[in-house]
Amino acid sequence: MSDADSLKVPFSKPSISQEEEQCVLEVLRSGWLTTGKYALQFENDFSHFMNKDEGGKIRQNREKAGLSSAPVISLAVNSNTSGMILAMEACGVAPGTAVITTPYTFVSTAACARHLGADVFFADIEKNSYSIDVLAVEALLKKDAASSKPRIKAIVPVHIAGNVCNMQKLCALAKQYNVKVIEDSAHAFPSKTQLGYAGTIGDIGVFSFYVTKTITTAEGGMVCTRDQELAKRMTVMRMHGMDRTTWDRYTSPRASWEYDIVAPGYKFNLPDVLAAIGCCQLKRAVSFFEKRSKIVQKYNSAFSTLDFVQLPPDGEGNSWHLYLLRIVPEKLKIGRDDFAKALQKKGIGISVHFIPLFHFTYWKSLYPDFTALNFPNAESSWSRTVSIPLWPDMTDEMAEEVINAVIAIGKEYHA
Numbered sequence: 001m002s003d004a005d006s007l008k009v010p011f012s013k014p015s016i017s018q019e020e021e022q023c024v025l026e027v028l029r030s031g032w033l034t035t036g037k038y039a040l041q042f043e044n045d046f047s048h049f050m051n052k053d054e055g056g057k058i059r060q061n062r063e064k065a066g067l068s069s070a071p072v073i074s075l076a077v078n079s080n081t082s083g084m085i086l087a088m089e090a091c092g093v094a095p096g097t098a099v100i101t102t103p104y105t106f107v108s109t110a111a112c113a114r115h116l117g118a119d120v121f122f123a124d125i126e127k128n129s130y131s132i133d134v135l136a137v138e139a140l141l142k143k144d145a146a147s148s149k150p151r152i153k154a155i156v157p158v159h160i161a162g163n164v165c166n167m168q169k170l171c172a173l174a175k176q177y178n179v180k181v182i183e184d185s186a187h188a189f190p191s192k193t194q195l196g197y198a199g200t201i202g203d204i205g206v207f208s209f210y211v212t213k214t215i216t217t218a219e220g221g222m223v224c225t226r227d228q229e230l231a232k233r234m235t236v237m238r239m240h241g242m243d244r245t246t247w248d249r250y251t252s253p254r255a256s257w258e259y260d261i262v263a264p265g266y267k268f269n270l271p272d273v274l275a276a277i278g279c280c281q282l283k284r285a286v287s288f289f290e291k292r293s294k295i296v297q298k299y300n301s302a303f304s305t306l307d308f309v310q311l312p313p314d315g316e317g318n319s320w321h322l323y324l325l326r327i328v329p330e331k332l333k334i335g336r337d338d339f340a341k342a343l344q345k346k347g348i349g350i351s352v353h354f355i356p357l358f359h360f361t362y363w364k365s366l367y368p369d370f371t372a373l374n375f376p377n378a379e380s381s382w383s384r385t386v387s388i389p390l391w392p393d394m395t396d397e398m399a400e401e402v403i404n405a406v407i408a409i410g411k412e413y414h415a
Contacts, residue, residue, distance in 0.1 A: 009389045009398045011349030012212040015288065016277075023276035030272075035239075038272040039076045042279050046074040046222055049190070049282060050197050061194045065168055066175065070226040072200045075234055076275055080186045080208035080221040082238075082268035084112040084156075087204040087223060090233040091180040092153045093118045100140050101156035101184070102132040103356040103363075103370070104378040109158055109184050110357055120367075121152065122357070124375045129313040130160035130324065133377070134169045141177045154180040159188035159198050161312065161353065162214070162319030167193070167201040174202070182206070186221075189214050190285055191317040198317060199224050204234075209274075214288060214321050215281035217274040241265030291392040292320045295399050299323055299388075302403040308332050308410040322353055323390040325406070326381070333413045340386045342413075346405040351387040 027038060050072040053059055059069040077083040093099055095117030101109050103122045110120045121144070123136035137155055144152045155174055157165040167183075174181045181202030185191070189207050191198035199205025204225045209217040225231050236243065241263035270278075281288075303309050308331035312324040327339055334342070336352075343350050356378045357363045358370045372379040388402055 006347075007349045008347030009349060009394070009401050010391075011351050011387070011389050012391050013393065014211050014216050015284070015392045017280070017284075019283075020277050020280040023280050024273060027272045027276045033273050034271045035076075035269040035275070036272045038279060039270050039275040042270070042275040042282070043074045043076050043222075045279060045282050046076075046224075047072050049285070050074065050200050050224060053196075058194065058196045062196065065171065065195060067171060067195065067201070068226045070228075072196075072224050072226055073228070073231040075223045075231065075238060076270035076278070077221045077223055077238060077268045078270050078274075079219060079268075080184070080206050080210070081108040081112060082266065083206035083221045083223040084108065084182070084184065085115055085266065086234040086237055086268060087182045087206055087225075087230075088112055088116055088118070088154060088156075089237060090230045091182060091203065096151065097153045098144070098151040099154045099156050099182075100137055100152060102158055102378070103358050103375050104130055104160065104354055104381065105158040105184065105357070106186070106354055107357060107360065109156060110363070113156075118153070119151070122367075122370065122375065124377045125160075125381060127377050127380075129163065129315075130381060131163065131165040131313075132157045132170075134166050134173070137170065138173055141173060141179070145177055152177070152179050154182045154203075156182045156184055157202075158184040158186075159191060161322035161324050162187045162189075162191050162198075163313055163315050164188060164191050164193055164198045164317045167195060167198070171202060180204070186210075186213065187321040188317075188319050189321075190289060191319040193317040198319075200226065203227060204230060209278060209281075214292075214319055215278065215285050217270065217278040217281070220270050220274050220278060236263060237265040238268045239265060240267060288392040289319060291394075292390055295390055295394055296320050296323060298396075298399045299325075299390075299403065303406065306407070306410060308414060309406065320390065322387050324353060324385050325388050326384045327386070329384060331415055332410070333415050336384055336386055339409060339413075342409045343386070343388070343405055346408070348402055348405050349389055352382070352385065353387050354382065356382050 062069045098119040183205035185199035185205045186208035188198035207222045209220040244259045310326040
């Protein structure tokens with residue numbers, strides 16, 4: 001029996017139907033398991049989803065904001081991390097350059113820049129949200145621009161829990177300082193805003209389909225861009241720098257061994273076995289969102305009257321990938337860690353998003369001034385935050401179990 005099986009309410013559980021099972025069986029029986037027609041279908045379906053624009057309002061808003069309104073191009077990859085490396089490489093991130101991102105993220109966001117030999121400049125998050133602080137980003141851009149050799153190639157905002165960063169201001173800054181915007185949209189599907197879905201607002205957006213995400217392929221991701229040149233570069237780099245895809249090599253009349261290597265690329269393709277799951281999950285994405293939203297409403301209603309917790313930030317297009325419950329330390333005799341452990345003792349699966357990167361040995365040793373003192377908002381938020389269960393197939397009874405556990409712990413340890 002797994003730990004999840006022993007919990008009254010697991011932290012997360014994927015919603016897998018018979019349709020996903022049947023699609024996987026079809027791939028297994030087809031004899032073609034790697035990247036092929038299902039990956040292509042997943043890309044096309046994802047682009048169709050992201051390009052929806054009833055009445056052309058998104059196009060109008062984007063043009064008004066000075067943003068491209070070209071169609072979204074989608075490229076399936078084997079992880080968000082792979083997609084971020086492709087995105088950064090295509091935007092010129094390389095040794096001697098740098099990117100801006102937040103310390104309040106999973107380690108891969110910043111690690112991708114290091115894989116490419118670049119440095120990372122960190123901007124604190126906003127005081128009352130988990131989003132990167134636009135003013136802090138601007139200060140870094142100004143300092144870099146004033147140097148003898150500007151290094152910053154991209155701003156990498158992270159849409160924590162599916163709550164979208166201030167993309168209009170970030171894109172305006174990027175245009176002013178001639179840098180790219182790469183959205184880490186691992187949490188943000190489907191987060192719809194007036195400027196389009198998160199992940200399609202900046203120059204490139206990268207999604208995650210890890211097993212805990214809003215839709216899953218077990219492992220996998222998707223890169224989106226409206227820029228054909230960026231898409232072309234990432235397509236080539238995704239598969240060994242080869243000028244032909246594997247599917248094309250083995251299905252076109254042209255000999256499969258006739259290809260050229262135009263760059264030292266990677267192997268970041270998404271196999272059809274996983275893409276088939278994604279095709280099915282994408283059809284259910286809206287219903288998944290609606291189910292999560294109903295659970296959020298239950299949580300908000302129950303927790304809004306309590307003085308020892310605060311509701312998560314909520315803005316336009318929030319996809320509610322996570323429910324980040326924040327404790328109020330002065331109202332409790334215990335801290336976040338003990339609060340989280342108390343939830344676990346009551347059979348509630350929890351997690352913490354995220355340990356700021358300045359707490360990790362590698363990052364502390366790399367940048368001596370990268371400390372909690374210089375990022376007070378990130379430090380304060382993480383020390384007060386615990387993620388509680390939020391997944392589509394949670395029952396009303398499960399939601400009540402979580403609510404009752406939170407209330408009981410607050411009552412027991414109230415200051």
